[in-house]
Amino acid sequence: MWRLLCLVVVTPLAASTKLDELLLEVARKKSAEYNCSFSIAVRTPSGKAAVASGVVDFENAQPAKESDLYPWGSVTKMFTAASVMKLVGSGKFRLDDAIAPLVDDLLGKMAAKDPSQNFSSVEELWGADLAKTTLRQLLSMQSSIPDFDTATPSKGGGISKDPLRAELYTTPNHFYKPTELMSVPWVANHSKDCQAQPFVGKFCYSSTNFMLLGMALAQATGVDSWAAFNQTAFLPDYLQNQIRFANSGSPKDAGSVPGYDRTSYNRAPGNLSNHNNWEVEGVFAGWTASNVVATAAHIADLSWEIWKEHSLAPEALVKQMIPSAMHIYGMGAFNVGLFSGGVRGPLGQGYGHLGATYGYQSIVGFFPALNVSVAIATNIETDKQVQTPDSLCFTYHAVAGLLMNKTFDCKFQTMGYYGGRCTCSETPAPSGSASHAAIV
Template identity: 25%
Template sequence: MISLVGIAVADPIDDFMKSELTRTKSPSLVVGIVKDGVLVKHEVYGKSDLEKGTDAKKGDLYEIGSITKQFTAFATMMLVEEGKLKLDDPISKHLEEAPKAWEKIKIQNLVYQNSGLPDYAFEPGIGLADNFDRAKWMATMTKLPLDFEPGVAWAYSNSNYALLGWIIEKVSGSSYMTFMKERILKPLGMNNTVFSAPSFTSPHRTTGYLNLNNQFTIAPPSTASINSDGTIMSNIEDMVKWDAALRDRKLLKPKSYDLYLKAGTLNSGRWRPYAMGLNVSLPGAEPYYGHGGNSVGYSAGYACYPKAKISVIVMGNVYAFGGEPMAKQIAEMYEPSLKPIAPAIKTDPDSKRTDVLKEALAAIGNGKADDALLEPEVTASMKTRRAGMGAAGLAPFRNIEKLEFANEMSVGKDKLLTYKITTKTRDFIGTFLWSAGGKLAMASLRPDGPPKTG
């Protein structure tokens, strides 16, 4: 509650966060909102430790999972600036274990997540909760075929950032954690930020949980077998300093920042809304970068709107919820102008194209990599293990009730199309890259209203 001249006024963000405690089943949540470089809201909710009944408090430490990747990419760009690395270096130049199958993979394929490397997190014995060393990781991963040829498609894989950590060690001559502490964390004053490990203890460390059938279990501690893809542990106060570094462009030269925040491109020349460890906005949208993070027992999210000068950081001690969507929703509550406006339906200039798009979406919903409807960058990414995990969420597109045209703009030879999508379970606003060859080259969806009931 906010007290204003003796009158208690409800804070909608507080109300939202309390409702999110219930929805996410996280024992605690913490939020930080930055406006014009100032931390204007910092609140905590719930319990940092259920067994002890400890209330969450400011300064508590949470693992931030894959938000770690943007730090690793940042370190990579530092080494590029120093001439110790080139983005077009083959990774075999810096990794003696690299097999012949990896010979076409370059550093840029790792940072932009388009290498084709399978995600090690799905492999028995070297998963996120397993204890292993580099030799075991390499022995497992070097035997696996690539999911696709480097640069053909975008597919999120923790393996990319695992390798970047080892490359940073090779070319810097320091351990990954030492490099990060000395070159990034200390200069930015992020003195409370550490790398999670079983041996790390602190009165500020929250307890991470797994929620299994509504029963909380203390999550096993991070094994720290690999640090560069997701083991940073931080708090709101330190993450505000990281946000300031990106906003004020500290520690890197302007040209390096331009690359760091620029969407990566595929062999086809088409972009994907992913920069170096950061999701970025689509053409024509409000400028944005951010990312979510999940680790064993924790979830987090970071969302930054640089033009509006608003950033949001959220953290929780349960696996797993979508931290980035939560952070974006809070930003939209704080600054309503950030909320995307539902596009107006217009007369469809090409109804035949819309019919083919509907077929393409149905193919995706059915998990069918149809080369007649989908460009290679779509079909290749559909065949990965991670895509299989998310297949259930695409089921509504098997039977779209309405696909209504709203807008189009040219992007090179292609068209960026916007549609309102009506399904039985939920409505969406879809943005689609439609190739000059008449195929779907990219799909981006956001919910248009809550799930339907009944």
């Protein structure tokens, strides 16, 4: 357990200097604990800060830098959702519109040009009932459309299986197009029974949903193929040259740091991998579900623009993305406050997205009570992605303490794949602590 002793904000410069110190201490401790790189960025009303610690390239002992680029995996979904909301706001479509009419024209055009694409409509893939799936259901992870991701954690101590991962590693130079992933045998002509689950409500995670949403965006913008869709155009101007979207190639090709798969998938129990995925093109499998590449600072900016400035989509529609207090997912957004806020009430409210792809895990969150945006990237993938919510717990409360002139005692407990429990309590600041800040 760490004690966070923090100063009140006096001036933007002082806040920035102190914030850098606090974040760097978190990054150093967590990079040592998890033996990986951490890139942490924060944006507050008083300023910004970005730090990095650890090793990004273990083969060459290359240290982490704040300017390092990372694949952010499913953080892309938060951006895709905001892009959909932008077009809903402009009247292109409605949240309760069925998906088929919004994508079938594009699917037909692509099929006419690509003989390997063996379908030209949603109904051909999943039947008439699933063709009626709405944008709202797709955004909320409440559809019956299967996920292309085959990761299946073992619940009884056996081998955790992931046949798609094995295939991606066997053919690292093959980039799966979204239409390929939509038509693989375990996705095409299949459906799943999406029912409410204990504690999290109705929640059936599927990255296929967000590829379909990407198709809807592409058709609405008038292009004739998925690859011609310009995701960058939905960004604020100042981020358009900073955030990239990988439609081909590997993390190395995208300028990213190496990333290491340290999971137990396809291995004997207790035998972890250490696979370097820097040159594996399957890292970006999923397109508008998982292809964003950026620094932590620019992802913190993206979160700020979506949730605070509402520059991507109208405020009324962005508010609909926010998860309810006790639900794990809203529309393109996780309830990160549920497992990383650490306190009850407004201070613990937060929303954003987890990012997990082959060899990389990350998290981004916006906390409205203090108007704080936090983005954290790591260059490892672990079975329970514990390192990202763990570090978010301490990062957010370091910032909260600084802004509120309070002291928090925090601890983090792993709870499962979608996070853990961050428990923090306010404690009286020791006498004389107002002249420094420390994590002890």
